Amino acid sequence: MINADVIDFWDSPGTSAAHENVETNCFLPNIDFGLNYAPMQKENLLGYTLGRMENLMASLGEKPYKGRQIFKWLYRIRQYDFSLMTNLTKNLRRKLEEEYTFESLKAEHVEESQDGTRKILFRLNDDQPIETVLIPDENGRKTVCVSVQAGCALGCRFCATGTMGLLRDLTVGEIVGQLIYLRERFGDNAFTNVVMMGMGEPLLNFENTIEAVKIITDEIGLGQSARKTTISTVGISPKIIKLADLGLKTRLAVSLNAATQEKRAKIMPVAETFDLDELMEAVKYYTEKTGTRVTFEYILFKDFNDSMADVKALSRLIQGIPCKINLLAYNPVKELEFERPSDEQVDWFARQLYPRAPMVMVRKSRGMDIDAACGQLAGRYPERRRAENACS
């Protein structure tokens, strides 16, 4: 099994608002045998899609259907020991053991909120930080917010990740690995819903996000319901159209956050490239092509987008679009200028909007005691690393 040292860690009793460091380093004796010999690097199969796995088998002179069997062992059954894959020949098992491995992500730091929200900081092989947030709610839903990039290039003014810039795109394995880690820790029912709404913009890491979604929603992959899997975007209009044409069964969420081009461009620089008119055209195309409704995410900022004029602008904007609007009070980020509106203001906004919109939901802020907003934990990462380096 992967990350046995991490799993051991998880067996220790948790605490509320816990802050835990997870070290997973492996120490090998530094012995020089005087040989000019470099051990063969094993290929990590994490992130291999079904097609890649079948191609791998063909390249090894095996029947492609063996790839399907291995795919199921790794992602669905979570058996990572090739020697125990009993429907493979002994020869194939040995070859896999010699040349391949399946290693998922390593958690560096975990924080747990009093409301049950957990935030996990992973350190990738090249030391880049990413975050995953697991959010339980009172209805039994457990939503996992998955990252698709380390950092983000889009610089939304209210977002901690946006202050980091783009470090790099995540690989397919690094996206899927976040969910595998959660299943390893919490079992098959670790999460019910998946949203690609963590660090980064999914539609700017399009190919890897789509390949990851295929593994996640394949019934012999992670087996997650496509209808409970949401791809979220801040509005990369051409890619919304491309996504619609793929015919996936996943859901789309659009972070709107302002209902006029002028206001939107003030807080989301991406709006200068893909303006609101273009975005709404793309969303209309998406709903028509897929026959699904879209979710608009609207974060309420005090005295910025929470007035009656904003209610009216928003209701005009969405006219004729099958949609749901999720309202969420801003989860403040230190050093950023925006403020959270009062609960009364959020409630007032929802009541004004509801008769004018097909469906309005007010989402509760979760994990406020652990800075659960996207990028806040990884944003502290350079500080943490500097401190660690100073000690070493």
Ligand code: SF4
């Ligand atoms: S809100 Fe999303 S798209 Fe905007 S900067 Fe943050 S991570 Fe990037």
